[in-house]
Amino acid sequence: MKKKYYITTPIYYPSAKPHMGHAYSSISADFIARYKRLEGYDVKFVTGTDEHGQKIQKSADKRKLSPNVFCNEISKVFLDLTKTLNLSNTDFIRTTEDRHHKTVQKLWKILEEKKFIYLSKYSGWYSVSDEAFYTESEIIEKDNIKLSVASGSAVEWVEEESYFFKLSQFQNLLIKHYEDNPEFIQPSSRRNEVMSFVKGGLNDLSISRNSFKWGISVPNSKDHIIYVWLDALTNYLTATNYFDENSSWPADVHIIGKDILRFHAVYWPAFLLAAEIPLPKTIFGHGWILSGDEKMSKSKGNILDPIEVVNEFGLDEIRYYLMKEVMYGLDGNINIDNLKNCINSDLANNIGNLSQRIFVLINKYFSCKVPDPKPLLKDDQKFMDCPVEGLRKSMDSFEIHNYIREVISYSSKINKFVNDEEPWTKAKNSDPRVGTILYIALNALKNIFILLHPVMPSKSEYYLSCLNVDTKNISLELINKNLPINVELKMPGLMFKKYI
Ligand code: MSP
Numbered sequence: 001m002k003k004k005y006y007i008t009t010p011i012y013y014p015s016a017k018p019h020m021g022h023a024y025s026s027i028s029a030d031f032i033a034r035y036k037r038l039e040g041y042d043v044k045f046v047t048g049t050d051e052h053g054q055k056i057q058k059s060a061d062k063r064k065l066s067p068n069v070f071c072n073e074i075s076k077v078f079l080d081l082t083k084t085l086n087l088s089n090t091d092f093i094r095t096t097e098d099r100h101h102k103t104v105q106k107l108w109k110i111l112e113e114k115k116f117i118y119l120s121k122y123s124g125w126y127s128v129s130d131e132a133f134y135t136e137s138e139i140i141e142k143d144n145i146k147l148s149v150a151s152g153s154a155v156e157w158v159e160e161e162s163y164f165f166k167l168s169q170f171q172n173l174l175i176k177h178y179e180d181n182p183e184f185i186q187p188s189s190r191r192n193e194v195m196s197f198v199k200g201g202l203n204d205l206s207i208s209r210n211s212f213k214w215g216i217s218v219p220n221s222k223d224h225i226i227y228v229w230l231d232a233l234t235n236y237l238t239a240t241n242y243f244d245e246n247s248s249w250p251a252d253v254h255i256i257g258k259d260i261l262r263f264h265a266v267y268w269p270a271f272l273l274a275a276e277i278p279l280p281k282t283i284f285g286h287g288w289i290l291s292g293d294e295k296m297s298k299s300k301g302n303i304l305d306p307i308e309v310v311n312e313f314g315l316d317e318i319r320y321y322l323m324k325e326v327m328y329g330l331d332g333n334i335n336i337d338n339l340k341n342c343i344n345s346d347l348a349n350n351i352g353n354l355s356q357r358i359f360v361l362i363n364k365y366f367s368c369k370v371p372d373p374k375p376l377l378k379d380d381q382k383f384m385d386c387p388v389e390g391l392r393k394s395m396d397s398f399e400i401h402n403y404i405r406e407v408i409s410y411s412s413k414i415n416k417f418v419n420d421e422e423p424w425t426k427a428k429n430s431d432p433r434v435g436t437i438l439y440i441a442l443n444a445l446k447n448i449f450i451l452l453h454p455v456m457p458s459k460s461e462y463y464l465s466c467l468n469v470d471t472k473n474i475s476l477e478l479i480n481k482n483l484p485i486n487v488e489l490k491m492p493g494l495m496f497k498k499y500i
Contacts, residue, residue, distance in 0.1 A: 002042035011050040014074030015059040019303035029255040034454035046239040048093035049075040053228030057214040103238040122162040122206040129153035163208040170270040187329040190285040251280040258285040287331035316456035340499035347496040371435035414444040
């Protein structure tokens with residue numbers, strides 16, 4: 001039986017169409033999911049939409065649609081995006097689904113039975129845009145408008161009867177969990193952030209609203225709906241049928257953006273501890289895609305539409321650019337000039353050029369078949385060795401950008417080897433060494449395209465099929481298996497376009 005791995009993306013608010021920031025979260029999770037499959041795991045990969053709450057209700061009202069009809073329309077756009085981005089998700093969850101309602105109400109009942117819920121009154125600040133409660137010290141005033149310091153979004157004063165979760169009781173347990181499990185919150189800078197927030201003390205958390213209706217009802221209450229974050233976080237359990245059958249919970253990693261760290265690293269583990277449900281192993285908070293110096297977001301009007309960019313430059317190219325250029329865990333600026341440079345230098349000039357040169361020679365001098373390497377020279381071995389162990393290490397600490405950089409530097413090394421050996425000259429002189437050089441380069445190309453599968457799934461599969469590799473069973477194990485001698489190859493078309 002294969003080992004299991006469960007990874008999630010945040011579930012997206014279908015309050016507006018997706019932008020590059022959303023695409024980034026999903027592509028990075030897809031990268032990890034696909035990499036884990038290369039390592040031999042049976043991967044469950046869940047994404048979806050977060051459809052309740054005041055934010056969605058307001059967006060639907062603006063369009064004069066019922067929230068239901070509105071969500072059906074925009075959730076579909078997110079679903080379609082999973083196809084456009086070639087995500088390998090195994091589920092797409094909508095919080096309006098029946099399976100989810102049941103799980104959320106069940107979790108509520110457990111928390112209630114265990115006496116972690118009580119009825120009182122909330123009076124304080126609320127941001128509809130963040131769906132978050134803020135204390136006085138988390139608010140600033142700018143031009144007579146009260147804003148959240150953290151997100152910059154407007155807050156309003158709310159006073160209403162509300163159920164509360166006894167979050168304050170979990171301060172010490174959470175700190176202990178962070179201390180005992182350093183891998184729980186990653187990268188470590190985020191862990192420090194969360195740790196100091198929790199050390200500052202926790203207030204009980206309002207977990208129901210009663211001034212609007214768009215949400216999951218509190219069991220046995222006519223007036224209250226469940227706070228949208230308690231509802232949304234529970235999707236991770238719903239997708240595993242947690243309360244019904246042999247569930248694949250706990251998650252190995254929740255991939256999220258750093259803006260929603262508090263919900264995932266404080267509230268979520270506290271709910272789970274209270275309900276005596278195992279905690280996820282890791283919460284990874286990635287940085288933001290910036291446009292200029294600002295977070296790319298719809299409210300700032302500085303968004304890049306992922307569909308437009310994909311149509312212009314190609315999906316695998318965009319995936320590659322985002323994963324390589326933005327250090328995973330940190331913020332990163334993206335722009336079109338940079339994207340073109342990246343495609344030209346890494347893809348067209350490095351990998352594309354290497355493969356083109358090798359295939360032209362294989363075609364011309366070896367009838368498009370894998371040549372016999374003849375005896376390898378002592379020095380040749382270092383070009384046959386692929387740096388898999390280093391790559392595994394990078395991925396164990398979620399350093400996607402380093403993983404890609406290492407693959408590219410391996411490709412540069414092979415390019416240099418080919419340049420130095422000049423197989424085109426040797427071929428003209430009928431030097432038998434040509435077969436050895438091309439054999440080494442072909443196997444390196446096979447390795448490069450296996451390793452790039454998580455980031456460029458379709459180009460990788462296309463190329464591996466030209467190399468006669470079974471694309472249904474791509475795995476890291478194939479790295480050490482050389483292509484069989486004499487096997488027939490297929491001349492690939494032009495791989496990467498160059499931009500000016
Ligand atoms: N619905 C909540 C998540 C609930 S998860 C139980 C939510 N949705 S969101 O649509 O606003 O954001 C989803 C994800 O997109 C978040 O992880 C957020 O960080 C990410 N991004 C939104 N804009 C972003 C950038 N500009 N850059 C990178 N990621 C950003 O929050």
